Amino acid sequence: MTDQTLLSAQDREELTFLLNCYGGYEHHWPEESRAYFLDLLERSEEARHLRQQALELDYLLDHAPAEPACSHLQTRILADAPRLPINRDWSFKGIWRPLSALATATAFGLFLGTTTPAWLHEQDTSELQEAYLAFSTTDFTDNFLEGDLN
Amino acid sequence: MSRVAQGDPLACRNLVQHHTGPLVGLAQRMTGNSQEAEDIVQEAFVRLWKQSPDWTPQARISTWLYRVVHNLAIDAIRRTKRQNTMSDEKMEFIDPAPDQQQKIQHKDLTKKVETAISQLPERQRTAITLVHHRDMSNKEAASVMEISVDALESLLARGRRSLKMSLEQHRHDLLGAQS
Known part of the structure; x- marks a missing residue:
């Protein structure tokens, strides 16, 4: 790879603008133009020199990260955080609904089975008895033509 | 975020531990007042907790938090008209x-x-x-x-x-x- 020591006027202007805005760390550069400038750095000594100058300020800025330790504040913030509802891990969680439906249906069935047939049976029996009584006490002779009875 | 909305204490703690220091640093740098900066960050998290059940992932949580802190800090600056330099005893940096x-x-x-x-x-x-x-x-x-x-x-x-x-x-x- 050839080392073009000096940059073109346009490249110099664009690189200077980039370094003035974003400094020398490549991860701070806009993503869309990063590859172009990295290629420029590889090719040009002047580009590397300009970047080195920008990095001096970056190194200084690194000494003031503005990240105060504030564990007391974290405690205060977490005190306001949403609370987890009480959630016991019950192994039958997935089947309790169908199971309870089945139990209810069974209980209802047993109830019907032990109560309903009694009055149903009584009603059927009494109706049959009445019908039989009516049948046995009725004189059917007038209803038949003479000679049919034989 | 859904874990935060459900009240998962671990998710809340991770979120707070990861963002509190950097957010306070920004607010402190903007307002020049460490106590005010802490109040701003606490208020930002209170808003996040309230918003968490209805959270729609249009923006990253960090971007949202920074925007809220930024806006609250601007309000504080306007309110107090204060642009003092930070006092050293208030800023406690992590020193490696x-x-x-x-x-x-x-x-x-x-x-x-x-x-x-x-x-x-x-x-x-x-x-x-x-x-x-x-x-x-x-x-x-x-x-x-x-x-x-x-x-x-x-x-x-x-x-x-x-x-x-x-x-x-x-x-x-x-x-x-x-x-």
Whole structure:
């Protein structure tokens, strides 16, 4: 790879603008133009020199990260955080609904089975008895033509 | 976020541990007041907790939090009209320096750089903090500040130029101290 020591006027202007805005760390550069400038750095000594100058300020800025330790504040913030509802891990969680439906249906069935047939049976029996009584006490002779009875 | 909305304590703790320091740092840098900065960040999280059940993933949580903190800090600045430099005793930085002498050098360096940053106009301070110290992309930082990328770049360029000038006199000391 050839080392073009000096940059073109346009490249110099664009690189200077980039370094003035974003400094020398490549991860701070806009993503869309990063590859172009990295290629420029590889090719040009002047580009590397300009970047080195920008990095001096970056190194200084690194000494003031503005990240105060504030564990007391974290405690205060977490005190306001949403609370987890009480959630016991019950192994039958997935089947309790169908199971309870089945139990209810069974209980209802047993109830019907032990109560309903009694009055149903009584009603059927009494109706049959009445019908039989009516049948046995009725004189059917007038209803038949003479000679049919034989 | 859904785990936060469900009240998962681990998710809430992770979120708070990860973001509180950087958010307080931004608010502190903007307002120049550590107590106010803490109140702002606490308020931002209260809003997040309230919003969590209805959260729609249109933006990253971090971007949302930074935007809320940024807006609350601007409100605070407008309310108090205060742009003081930060007082050293209020800012307690994480100091990774292994021995005492390095710690002192590191603190000295931090103090000088922090003072230089605090002398910038508020918007330039914010832009530099978001892009340089919070590693935000230009689009994300512009979104937090509710400005265009062009406007952000203008703030960054002016801010860095001013910092370069104000730190120039300390440059050799500072760069020598860090090596």
